[in-house]
Amino acid sequence: MTQTLNLISIYTPVKAGLDLVPGIIEETLRTPSVRLEEVIRYFFSKNGKLLRPALLLLGGGIARSLAQEAGIISERQETAELHLAAATEIFHAATLIHDDIIDSAPIRRGLPSLHVKWGPQTAVLAGDFMHDRAVVTIFRYGNDRITPLFLKTAGEICEGEVQELGEKNNINLTEEVHFEILRKKTASLLACALQTGALVWGIEEKKFEALGRYGYSFGMAFQIIDDYLDFAGRESEFGKTLGSDLEEGVYTLPVIRGLASAERDRVVRILHARSHGKRFSMLKKLLQKTGALSYAREKAADFIARAKLELDVFPESGFKTSLLALADYVIQRER
Amino acid sequence: MTQTLNLISIYTPVKAGLDLVPGIIEETLRTPSVRLEEVIRYFFSKNGKLLRPALLLLGGGIARSLAQEAGIISERQETAELHLAAATEIFHAATLIHDDIIDSAPIRRGLPSLHVKWGPQTAVLAGDFMHDRAVVTIFRYGNDRITPLFLKTAGEICEGEVQELGEKNNINLTEEVHFEILRKKTASLLACALQTGALVWGIEEKKFEALGRYGYSFGMAFQIIDDYLDFAGRESEFGKTLGSDLEEGVYTLPVIRGLASAERDRVVRILHARSHGKRFSMLKKLLQKTGALSYAREKAADFIARAKLELDVFPESGFKTSLLALADYVIQRER
Numbered sequence: 001m002t003q004t005l006n007l008i009s010i011y012t013p014v015k016a017g018l019d020l021v022p023g024i025i026e027e028t029l030r031t032p033s034v035r036l037e038e039v040i041r042y043f044f045s046k047n048g049k050l051l052r053p054a055l056l057l058l059g060g061g062i063a064r065s066l067a068q069e070a071g072i073i074s075e076r077q078e079t080a081e082l083h084l085a086a087a088t089e090i091f092h093a094a095t096l097i098h099d100d101i102i103d104s105a106p107i108r109r110g111l112p113s114l115h116v117k118w119g120p121q122t123a124v125l126a127g128d129f130m131h132d133r134a135v136v137t138i139f140r141y142g143n144d145r146i147t148p149l150f151l152k153t154a155g156e157i158c159e160g161e162v163q164e165l166g167e168k169n170n171i172n173l174t175e176e177v178h179f180e181i182l183r184k185k186t187a188s189l190l191a192c193a194l195q196t197g198a199l200v201w202g203i204e205e206k207k208f209e210a211l212g213r214y215g216y217s218f219g220m221a222f223q224i225i226d227d228y229l230d231f232a233g234r235e236s237e238f239g240k241t242l243g244s245d246l247e248e249g250v251y252t253l254p255v256i257r258g259l260a261s262a263e264r265d266r267v268v269r270i271l272h273a274r275s276h277g278k279r280f281s282m283l284k285k286l287l288q289k290t291g292a293l294s295y296a297r298e299k300a301a302d303f304i305a306r307a308k309l310e311l312d313v314f315p316e317s318g319f320k321t322s323l324l325a326l327a328d329y330v331i332q333r334e335r
Numbered sequence: 336m337t338q339t340l341n342l343i344s345i346y347t348p349v350k351a352g353l354d355l356v357p358g359i360i361e362e363t364l365r366t367p368s369v370r371l372e373e374v375i376r377y378f379f380s381k382n383g384k385l386l387r388p389a390l391l392l393l394g395g396g397i398a399r400s401l402a403q404e405a406g407i408i409s410e411r412q413e414t415a416e417l418h419l420a421a422a423t424e425i426f427h428a429a430t431l432i433h434d435d436i437i438d439s440a441p442i443r444r445g446l447p448s449l450h451v452k453w454g455p456q457t458a459v460l461a462g463d464f465m466h467d468r469a470v471v472t473i474f475r476y477g478n479d480r481i482t483p484l485f486l487k488t489a490g491e492i493c494e495g496e497v498q499e500l501g502e503k504n505n506i507n508l509t510e511e512v513h514f515e516i517l518r519k520k521t522a523s524l525l526a527c528a529l530q531t532g533a534l535v536w537g538i539e540e541k542k543f544e545a546l547g548r549y550g551y552s553f554g555m556a557f558q559i560i561d562d563y564l565d566f567a568g569r570e571s572e573f574g575k576t577l578g579s580d581l582e583e584g585v586y587t588l589p590v591i592r593g594l595a596s597a598e599r600d601r602v603v604r605i606l607h608a609r610s611h612g613k614r615f616s617m618l619k620k621l622l623q624k625t626g627a628l629s630y631a632r633e634k635a636a637d638f639i640a641r642a643k644l645e646l647d648v649f650p651e652s653g654f655k656t657s658l659l660a661l662a663d664y665v666i667q668r669e670r
Binding site: 031033034035037092098101102103104120121125126127128129131132133134137147148151152154155158159161162163165166234297 | 366367368369370371433436437438439448455456457463464466470471474482483486487489490493494496498500501515567579629650
């Protein structure tokens, strides 16, 4: 399995806009507080994949080219699109910062997490600040459909987090409930970003829903692969500590599948064992042996196939090609 | 100084509505997570003063009686008013929970703070959840003027918190900057609650602004008295640990005034001293001696006088009488 696709080439059709996003993020988060500014600069020093802004601009690109045929394009919409793209990334960053506190995660993007580096107090405040700026931006640049969609999504993310908390250490967690959590925690914001871009330019209802379903399936695959790589990836490539979900009692798809296998008892014994060092590598081997790891990868591939099918309703365009390539990228990525 | 006024009698004109608020809060925060439900029940087990819902209903009462004369009353507005009242309290609670993490405050309403009792992880999540539900409620029941006002206020509260963080341990903090922080952190939400109630029923611009100015002055006095009682109050009556602001390097008005007195050097020495036990009582005595404590009380009284003047534009009513009494209550309270 080689890294045949890379994000830079996939993002090409929206490169012009996407290049402006980090500057808008910086501008949106400007604050007179020297401390907070330092914290924000630290967080964004390692750029993430900018996946949400990219999806927003791709959804926007598709809707815009349809609108262009009808001749309805305004500069105001272009500005709105870029600020909304920045807002989705800021919102996502705020979520990550609080999640890292909630999950006691030590590392983010290869650097110590904010709560480790600056203490939980500053991390809570930084997350609140960024969350707040994101909501204000959405409200300022969104429209009657974007703002409610975004607020609904913010609510779902939080519900997903709450539900995940409730399912910690539950060895009877079903795949169905787990998928529901993934939908809320991860897929909803990816779908929302894509749909928000489309709503900037206006889009017919059927196509709006197709984008939502692409975003959902894409998001599910994205998170499943993330969790799969937690076991199958090399830590140095992945930038997070392996096994941190496990340490927190959060059971992801490979574990859930392992618990449903003939080796259930051994999996349970490992999950309930005290020491972590050995525990993780033992579990990893067992999940490989029972086929739970490859099962997770197949599930992700199924979601990706479904995501790609949803794009059939759109005419060919560079944006559509990117969304198809992005789908393939997700299951090919190794970090 | 005796407690001649009590909140129950002051709240009488809005009692019918206010009695419904705790139930609506509970309903709004319902969640399938057993853990989170327990946390929420714990937090609301000691009811606060419900000051923000009360202000919202008082502002609503004033505007409604003006609207009633014009004959424009709907059941939809009554429902909206109650849900918005609940939302302000939920939003405030979310802020308190995160603030207590940010300020490492051990006690809230006489009970261990959420982050002490349940750990910072759960406290972050509970705050996020409550914040989110408040915003969703505002969006659902607010109107074109209420939602932007609320989001602006949420932004100001966060900015105030950020600014406070930046001024920690600053012995040259000016009264002006300190008041700016109080305006953002405390007064803005109190003014917002009052104005939100009025906006449910619609109100002429001049009266809307008068309510805002009452809310601002009232809020400033409220916070100054809170900080004054941190030095002058008895801990058992106050329900917070005395001197916790001091321990965190947050300098409130009595300290700022003491630093501006002839005893500045002694105040600085105490602030920079290591041990806390003695430090606090020494500082308290010094602030008494320099008149810094009584200065803070006078400042609060000035704000209260200004707040009451703002009510002159309103015709006599039970709601107006309550707002006048509430103003007096704030400087008479001992906890």
